Amino acid sequence: QVQLVESGGGLVQPGGSLRLSCAASGISLSIYSMAWYRQAPGKQRELVARISRDGSSHYADSVKGRFTISRDNAENTVFLQMNSLKPEDTAVYYCYANKPLWGRGTQVTVSA
Numbered sequence: 001q002v003q004l005v006e007s008g009g010g011l012v013q014p015g016g017s018l019r020l021s022c023a024a025s026g027i028s029l030s031i032y033s034m035a036w037y038r039q040a041p042g043k044q045r046e047l048v049a050r051i052s053r054d055g056s057s058h059y060a061d062s063v064k065g066r067f068t069i070s071r072d073n074a075e076n077t078v079f080l081q082m083n084s085l086k087p088e089d090t091a092v093y094y095c096y097a098n099k100p101l102w103g104r105g106t107q108v109t110v111s112a
Contacts, residue, residue, distance in 0.1 A: 002026035004095045009106030012085055016110070020080040022095030022103060030073035033098045036080045038091035038108075045094070049080060063089075085110045 008020040020036065035050040049069035050058045057069050068081040078095060087110045095103035 002101065004097060004101055004103035006093065006095050006103045006106040009093060009108045011109045011111065013112055014086060014110055016085050017081070017083045018085065018108060020082065020093055020095075020106060020108075022078040022080075024076045024078075024097065027097065027099065027101070028073075029071065029076050029078060029097060034069075034071060034078045035096045035098070036069060036078075037094045037096055038089075039094070039105075040088075040091040043091075048093070051078065082108070087111060 003025055005023050006020060008018060010018060012018055033050060033052045036048040037045050038048050039045040046060065048060055048063055049067055051069045051071055059067060066082065066084045071078045082089065090108060090110050092105040092107050094105045
């Protein structure tokens with residue numbers, strides 16, 4: 001079955017960190033550019049970070065300097081390291097492969 005499965009979400013205090021993982025099955029992520037999107041309640045889904053096949057990356061202005069996207073093609077997994085989290089980072093985070101293919105999402109809640 002071709003799918004992306006996110007994990008690593010949860011509840012964290014402001015200023016804390018989380019590491020999201022996106023594991024693929026049925027496809028090889030190495031041939032696709034990958035991205036993380038997020039959707040907060042009542043808002044449109046937005047791009048958080050993107051990583052190309054050659055490893056170059058792009059970030060939304062709101063997360064630059066705090067989030068890092070990376071990929072491990074051998075493990076067929078993409079990561080999103082999130083540091084200095086803010087309440088406005090609260091959202092469901094989705095993994096996306098430029099196939100196109102979406103994961104089901106993982107909830108991130110930043111709250112004291």
